Amino acid sequence: MTGSLNDDSIIIEIGDDGVLRVHGDIDMASGPALESAIVGHRVRDADADAPSVETVEQTAAAGLDLDPPHVVVDLADVSFIDSSGLRGLLSAAQHVHRQGAALVLRQVGPEVSRLLEITSTAGQFVIESRRD
Amino acid sequence: MTATEMTLVGPVRLELPPIGGMSRVARLAASGLASLAGFTLDEIDDIKIAVSEVMIALVEHGAASTLELEFRLSDSDFTVVGSTYIPDFDPDHPDLWLCRTVLESVCDGHRIAVDRGTATISASVSRVS
Numbered sequence: 001m002t003g004s005l006n007d008d009s010i011i012i013e014i015g016d017d018g019v020l021r022v023h024g025d026i027d028m029a030s031g032p033a034l035e036s037a038i039v040g041h042r043v044r045d046a047d048a049d050a051p052s053v054e055t056v057e058q059t060a061a062a063g064l065d066l067d068p069p070h071v072v073v074d075l076a077d078v079s080f081i082d083s084s085g086l087r088g089l090l091s092a093a094q095h096v097h098r099q100g101a102a103l104v105l106r107q108v109g110p111e112v113s114r115l116l117e118i119t120s121t122a123g124q125f126v127i128e129s130r131r132d
Numbered sequence: 133m134t135a136t137e138m139t140l141v142g143p144v145r146l147e148l149p150p151i152g153g154m155s156r157v158a159r160l161a162a163s164g165l166a167s168l169a170g171f172t173l174d175e176i177d178d179i180k181i182a183v184s185e186v187m188i189a190l191v192e193h194g195a196a197s198t199l200e201l202e203f204r205l206s207d208s209d210f211t212v213v214g215s216t217y218i219p220d221f222d223p224d225h226p227d228l229w230l231c232r233t234v235l236e237s238v239c240d241g242h243r244i245a246v247d248r249g250t251a252t253i254s255a256s257v258s259r260v261s
Binding site: 009025027028029080082083084086087111115118119 | 152
């Protein structure tokens, strides 16, 4: 049997504040999409008047002095992550780090916290906040 | 027969195409079965992770058109056994490091075996009480 598969296991929204909000499971199917979204996302600066740049690469190329530049990912609506999803996040974090920026995780739930702890990878991210 | 009188028999078997999206299908099936068998929410969370990690190893390294998953229930354990054809499977491959680390932490036991090109991965989650 054949058929098309519409994998809507994850929704990634980019808010007006530039924050990537993730809804759904971060797993083998959705991890690559999340990684791509983070890598292609513009770096945010705490200064609202900072020059507008579209991607992490462009920020670095422009030599902008953002303090600190960062990509924020809100995980308030994520209740499952596996090692494949974590690999996507780690790869995205490495990419962001190479551009001199930080990957910030917001509203990290117990499921994500647990996997970060198990794999000793929490240090690869800036954990802004956690939730119960 | 009421739900409380129901006796669970097994195993429950799934045959799945080796694509990432099937991981969610496997988790849903496993969590439904575990719930039916009276596992706690925390235990079901562990079972979902175990199933997902087994799927990762088989999908990312497998070479067959299908993979097989089997869920085995006992009074004390939920065991997932996955297998597929992986001709040159290396259980110590660096890509599997995260996967094995998670299995070691979440499961009460896991095993990876290769026999004549077929890799079999089993992982068990025990009831706390």
